Amino acid sequence: MQNSTILVVDDDRRLRDLLVKFLKEKDFRVSSANSAAEARAQLALNKVDLIVLDIMMPGENGLELTQSLRESGNDVPILFLTAKDSVDEKIEGLDIGADDYLTKPFEPSELTARIRAILRRNMQGGETRKEDEILRFGRLTFSLKEGALQDETSKIQLSSTELILLKTLAQSPWQPFSRADLAQRIGHRVEERTVDVQITRLRRKLQDDSRHPKFIQTVRHIGYTLCPD
Template sequence: MDDLPHILVVDDDRRIRNLLQTYLIENGFRISVAATAAEAREKMRIVSFDLVILDIMMPGETGLSFTGWLRAEGNTVPVLMLSALAESSDRIAGLETGSDDYLAKPFEPRELLLRIRGLLRRQDQPGRGRAEVAFGPFTFHLQRGELRRGPELIRLTTREREFLKTLAANAGSTVVRGELAPEGSEEGARSVDVQINRLRQKIEDDPSNPVYLQTVRGAGYVLHID
């Protein structure tokens, strides 16, 4: 049992906590639960978790605020946010605060399981746990979302920054289009390609023959770092 991934579920809805606890235990995880951010904080002072499943809308401290505190403390535990808010602005706010993934309620339990396993796989990948990644003359700070070429700050749009955060966190490994634009979001495959091309204009000497941000045919994209 000690070898199983240990997940902390934080949600003020007891029914959801109980359902997630039962389902995830049945699928091979150790589970602890908390009803508030304050309770979660106390548990995390004692236990090192492999992943946190966190509701955004909670009484008192919100999931966004709690995630911001985690990142300010230097805690890089993967955070999967859950929310009844399905607007893209809410998803972006969660990612900008430092969460690793976002799932809108209601959701299919199988999709939650796939998201969890995907986040846990990323833990051993080259970009994970780094404050910043370097490629060629560029450095990208994951928490601040800052791209620099030497000392020069490169301006990024919100969408470009979000894409680059995902690519950098999974540097050296393929990021499928679905991770950049989850099914059901307003981002279609064409929109993803447009954002990738815009990023290439900013980081590649020859965007038509990219060195750093390359296409993996039939799958997605990979960011090659130094």
């Protein structure tokens, strides 16, 4: 993962320069762009292992750039930076192909940890990522790409919070996620106890026995992990 090439795309020059400096200090190779158009030029000229992408940019924004890249078959991992603590925006970002997101302001050390986690997942499972987009839970299936949980005949309705949790866990099956991490994914003002409540509801949707859960298992002193069939 060291010496991986990171492309930082943000129209805020001060933040962009700070991110470039910080990531270089962590032994990443780093390039930068101030717009979607400049990012496209960088991608055309250089191999990039991951993009750190601001959502709110003038002109073509981060969501539009991501959707365009995915539609063209470009699967470069993307970590969104967003100033909005919006569940809908996070779901939209995951739906169109983002790998993760951070809400501004954030700790640089958390950014580094998330980058390394994405790169590690990509190295370990990148070749089978498309096959892994359909996860099975007994007679239920979950499409990571479409965000759809369904049985043989119908789609099962998920709340926006349940969908964020399931998508987050499904992107890295069998990897433990802490309650604090899951709470942050849902929103800054969410308490860890709320995560427990939402996990209980999600288990019911997956028809998982809350007394002896199979699909969402509790990892003692850490949090939860998703264990599909």
